[in-house]
Amino acid sequence: MTKGRLEAFSDGVFAVIMTIMVLNMKVPTETNFAALRSVVPVFLSYVLSFVYVGIYWNNHHHLMHAAQRVSGGVLWANLHLLFWLSLAPFATAWLGENPHASEPVAVYGVVLLFAGIAYYILTRSLLRHHAKDSALAIAVGRDQKGIASLAIYAAGIALAFYRPWAACGCYVLVAIMWLCPDPRIERNVRE
Amino acid sequence: MTKGRLEAFSDGVFAVIMTIMVLNMKVPTETNFAALRSVVPVFLSYVLSFVYVGIYWNNHHHLMHAAQRVSGGVLWANLHLLFWLSLAPFATAWLGENPHASEPVAVYGVVLLFAGIAYYILTRSLLRHHAKDSALAIAVGRDQKGIASLAIYAAGIALAFYRPWAACGCYVLVAIMWLCPDPRIERNVRE
Amino acid sequence: MTKGRLEAFSDGVFAVIMTIMVLNMKVPTETNFAALRSVVPVFLSYVLSFVYVGIYWNNHHHLMHAAQRVSGGVLWANLHLLFWLSLAPFATAWLGENPHASEPVAVYGVVLLFAGIAYYILTRSLLRHHAKDSALAIAVGRDQKGIASLAIYAAGIALAFYRPWAACGCYVLVAIMWLCPDPRIERNVRE
């Protein structure tokens, strides 16, 4: 019951975040492809953020699917994750308008980093209520991918002040890492 | 379970897309019907896009209803469809403000085309997990309507550079094609 | 199943309509109560529209609760209702900024009238699939309130060109008419 409503509410937030980000793409006042080309950086930052929210929705789904019990602390850990993700439209818009400037690139990485940390906290607060041999504990495993992501985000933030494009490369790399199907999760879904 | 959450999340995205498109209709500063008339092209493009999102919601509903199993690949194929539909507010706004210009009309068609392709991919990725005599395979059938739609979108995109109004006619034609009740689907709903 | 998803999707649209209407209330640039007073007409139009969407949500809920079967035609009748309601943010914003001008007051009434007609069509398309002694047919009854509402909306639209405030009075009257608890529906809920 509690789990179902947590999922429904989170789905609503994920859906709204994903969809309002597109409002950042301002309609060009002229009607030629040159005008459209000026929207491309905003579009690319939108694609990246869409993929990230999609990855979080996917992972959130698998995590909650495996969870059997939800505590008051988990409700707040979940809201904490949604808070950082809700900053994505802001960070995406700033990045999209200034893809070569250090500060917007760094701020985008900070939002990714804190969302990653929030997801980690959510995982831990769920594991506290599950046995070591539970479906959840097995699905989460040692979470090397999650920890590696945090490290790459941090590297991206530092790189943003020297080579903004390299920082963006870090963010794209993590997204690709998560997009590739994970055999453990696939097995989980099939069972 | 997985299917239910995929449906709930998609419904949220469909609902938000549909509703934020209306924000493109800027309130006129004057208070006469002449001022209102200037909103008419934006209104008509809104109606067309509303109908399209409605058609996708309907088809998505029937598709998922018939599906029995959902894989990790299906989750991403579904997100891919939602991505193209999430561009509808942008394409609709540009079209509504410039209904006689080639580029906006072509871009609108491109969004429709890619959404159609994404729907086709979603169908295929679902079919991979279902038998040839499953309810899903029967409901999808040979999908001639879907393939014809893609061809008409492509024709519309090409026409946009010569006769923008004819391209708009193509888009309206496909919408009417899908609005007419499909006996197969009706039977499906009744059973 | 089909009914559940229709409800979930409609709830999403209702929720987004209700909430984005508040974006019409522009934050005053000054920080005194005089500046706030300039927001009052927009606020009042928001309250009226919020109540209307609330009434539709309530009635929609009771209607679908009593329904046992849903056809393809019902899905489209439902989308038709949502279409007219999705115009509420536009009509509300225009009315709120010009509460004494004929055209915005009339347009608001037109949106209410068509939403009312759409609700009537939805009711009829549902009744076509239910017996005369079904819970749905009893809950809907002769629907005198619905038909009276349509007449008052039409009167309001005509009045808008002579006495805009009287037209607004008509719209408020219908809202009050529906806000008062309906003994039939209350009984329905209890059972």
Next chain:
Amino acid sequence: MTKGRLEAFSDGVFAVIMTIMVLNMKVPTETNFAALRSVVPVFLSYVLSFVYVGIYWNNHHHLMHAAQRVSGGVLWANLHLLFWLSLAPFATAWLGENPHASEPVAVYGVVLLFAGIAYYILTRSLLRHHAKDSALAIAVGRDQKGIASLAIYAAGIALAFYRPWAACGCYVLVAIMWLCPDPRIERNVRE
């Protein structure tokens, strides 16, 4: 059934409110941290409102979880609560842009106060349909925390005209009061 749809609809409204508030954070036109610093007050007001909507979602969840029956009056009491919460984006934006001005700080408190009163009314209208020894009556208890919150909001509104920062302190205090885990609710969740 009725309860499930009330929850789903409320979740949708909560999700949209939470997420559109972030649209108030305007992307800076410059790309340095000084420009970002100008967003800080808006960001802080966003954090506060996010926490408040989160608290309401949490409490609403526990309240409806314990409820067994829902009447027509409860549906409207719930919409009344959502109405006041839907004003949060407006109040948050005005406060965020003018955190040291009396009127915006007072208006923010008024929205909190009326949302608190609406929640109290919702609680009472639910209790009317439940026995004194029901899970709901036990979960609500004497509701000292709710009543204390109303008093602190009122104090904050009065303080806003003398020491705006002290009023903000009141609002933060109530949020912290509710964030701390409540042993009764935790027990409730576990059972």
